[in-house]
Amino acid sequence: MIKDEIAMDYKKELKKRISADYERRVKQWMAADPSQLIDAAEEITAARLIRDNIEDSINEEDARFLLGLDEPLDELADHWIAGNGLDAAHGEELLHCVWTLREDLTDDAGPRTVRDFLATHVGGVFSLMTPCGFVPLTAAQAEGLMSGQSAAAHPGVPGITMSLSADDLLSQTVNSANYANGVWHLLTEYPEMKQCGPEMGGMQ
Numbered sequence: 001m002i003k004d005e006i007a008m009d010y011k012k013e014l015k016k017r018i019s020a021d022y023e024r025r026v027k028q029w030m031a032a033d034p035s036q037l038i039d040a041a042e043e044i045t046a047a048r049l050i051r052d053n054i055e056d057s058i059n060e061e062d063a064r065f066l067l068g069l070d071e072p073l074d075e076l077a078d079h080w081i082a083g084n085g086l087d088a089a090h091g092e093e094l095l096h097c098v099w100t101l102r103e104d105l106t107d108d109a110g111p112r113t114v115r116d117f118l119a120t121h122v123g124g125v126f127s128l129m130t131p132c133g134f135v136p137l138t139a140a141q142a143e144g145l146m147s148g149q150s151a152a153a154h155p156g157v158p159g160i161t162m163s164l165s166a167d168d169l170l171s172q173t174v175n176s177a178n179y180a181n182g183v184w185h186l187l188t189e190y191p192e193m194k195q196c197g198p199e200m201g202g203m204q
Contacts, residue, residue: 009060010063013067014054014066014072021073043081059120061121080097095179096178112173113173113174114186115146117174125184126142127185128169129187130153130164131190132155135169145169171191172189173188
């Protein structure tokens with residue numbers, strides 16, 4: 001069972017499931033009268049957009065989550081329409097749509113930490129606005145952080161940096177996340193209003 005789960009291509013399986021759901025919907029739309037089609041215009045456009053772009057817009061962990069839903073196409077289409085309308089671009093907004101859907105449906109598990117976010121977006125590039133300042137992370141730096149390496153925060157004072165331990169940064173909670181131009185922009189905070197107390201560094 002475990003070997004089969006590891007070997008599964010979640011993105012490909014999700015693409016197959018969403019394509020099948022879409023084809024089923026097409027048959028329903030073709031049987032509908034014109035007034036029903038007009039009412040369903042947003043739903044039709046969103047469903048087609050998701051079918052055409054989902055495989056290239058998400059990672060394996062996102063696909064695994066979506067496969068666990070009863071109706072992933074329904075959930076995504078509704079979430080897309082509510083949050084984006086039909087004027088948004090495809091890839092980046094669809095990735096953000098999946099992330100916010102995950103947040104909404106897993107809200108009972110409590111706030112997600114930076115550790116959780118990095119673990120589900122392996123290979124990503126990040127820009128974190130933390131209580132201690134701005135923390136940019138390349139994919140390699142994010143991997144190093146997950147392995148226990150510290151990170152440098154820039155508090156907005158020229159020439160001054162603050163050293164944040166991996167535990168300090170990874171334990172912070174993610175208040176919001178937006179994806180633009182290949183970078184995840186996160187707004188974070190310490191749990192229970194913990195005070196920022198990193199080691200100060202001077203000009204390099």
